Amino acid sequence: MMLQNKNAVIYGAGGSLGGAVAKAFAAAGARVFLTGRRAASVQQTADAIAAAGGRAEVAIVDGFDEAAVSTHLDSVVATAGSVDISFNAIDVPVIQNIPLIEISTDDYIRPMTLTLQTRYITAIATAKRMMRQRSGVILSLTATPGGIGYPYTGGFAATCAAIESLSRNLASELGGYGIRVVNIRSGGSPDSRVFREAIENEPAFMEPFLGQLKVDTMLKALPLMADIAGVAVFLASDMAGKITGVTVDVTAGTTAGLNYKAKF
DSSP states (O other), X not given: OTTTTOEEEEETTTSHHHHHHHHHHHHTTOEEEEEESOHHHHHHHHHHHHHTTOEEEEEEOOTTOHHHHHHHHHHHHHHXXXXXXXXXXXXXXXXXXXXXXXXXXXXXXXXXXXXXXXXXXXXXXXXXXXXXXXXXXXXXXXXXXXXXXXXXXXXXXXXXXXXXXXXXXXXXXXXXXXXXXXXXXXXXXXXXXHHHHHHHXXXXXXXXXXXXXXXXXXXXXXXXXXXXXXXXXXXHSGGGTTOOSSEEEESTTGGGSOGGGOOO
16 A cells, blocks of 8 residues: 555546546555546546545546636645645647648647646646645656657647656755655557547557557557556655656657667
């Protein structure tokens, strides 16, 4: 029970990855406070946690609304005594698979603006509470384009790079208060909702696409949601007590080498 007696707030807990991390936190002993804008999907995650014997509470919170986020965090502190872990998994649509020279300015900028808006709002509001208690962990998530040049990813690549920069700078400013800030870089989980829906809708495109993604890894396998959730549990735990200000790469080696050249 690596997160026993910890209180975790998850934004976007109704999404597939947000839900997976929330379940993993609960399984590791944390009391989880699930938020989202759609009650049904967030409640689904809470029901799954409760069925497994975990503790979960649901609140409808707009992660783009500073006042709503602040009010909810005050409620969590009043109820549980502290906010020990924060993880924002709110998804923002992005235009990809188009050359940069063909993407409109709005389509390029929008994912950066919206994603940074909610990440900044939730991180800063959480940090203010954690500063008073002089402890806490703020986690974020990016993907492979945050670490390497990655063609046809549109504004998503710049969004990932910006989130990683925000994470580093927050860690630098908050470390003196005992707060750790860590980003997780995923290689894309084929069992996540976005991949599953793409496979169902465009099987002819997705099969070779996923095959190439696997070839681009060192392990010839993509990280599943359970892999990302497991890393999140470790980073949120006291076992990772001296890890901060970095992006932990869980891309199965994609960002570390020209792996398609390896012959087996």
